[in-house]
Amino acid sequence: xxxxxxxxxxxxxxxxxxxxxxxxxxxxxxxxxxxxxxxxxxxxxxxxxxxxxxxxxxxxxxxxxxxxxxxxxxxxxxxxxxxxxxxxxxxxxxxxxxxxxxxxxxxxxxxxxxxxxxxxxxxxxxxxxxxxxxxxxxxxxxxxxxxxxxxxxxx
Ligand code: 4NP
Numbered sequence: 785x786x787x788x789x790x791x792x793x794x795x796x797x798x799x800x801x802x803x804x805x806x807x808x809x810x811x812x813x814x815x816x817x818x819x820x821x822x823x824x825x826x827x828x829x830x831x832x833x834x835x836x837x838x839x840x841x842x843x844x845x846x847x848x849x850x851x852x853x854x855x856x857x858x859x860x861x862x863x864x865x866x867x868x869x870x871x872x873x874x875x876x877x878x879x880x881x882x883x884x885x886x887x888x889x890x891x892x893x894x895x896x897x898x899x900x901x902x903x904x905x906x907x908x909x910x911x912x913x914x915x916x917x918x919x920x921x922x923x924x925x926x927x928x929x930x931x932x933x934x935x936x937x938x939x
Pocket of ligand 1: 797799801826911
């Protein structure tokens, strides 16, 4: 029996973008009956233990998903052993992850939008300081990425 693949999404605060990415992948995987371990974390420590930003909760709710029970945590070196894939929401998150990655740990690091044809190398912009439209755009990007990720994981 093969083990379920595991995916960790990482942004800065783990309250805006990565919780939405987590919710989107859970939904897409469930839709096709794919067994996958999904989690999210932040590179920063400011919001540890807090729920997602209310604007992320509202955006998820608009898509019928309740993420209010999610709790922010900080990424740790052990994540590089616990997850097959660690996906950074933007290039700064990726650079931070590369700094703390343990040599020889199995996790494969990449940028989330590298998994979307035509968007490789691009960031999911941080919506924290903007209005609700930024969260809509985040949802569009992470849900598209989640569809491609599920297809990759099924291969
Ligand atoms: P996230 O957004 O990285 O998508 O969760 C942010 C959340 C909080 C802060 C920055 C970005 N902050 O500076 O507190």
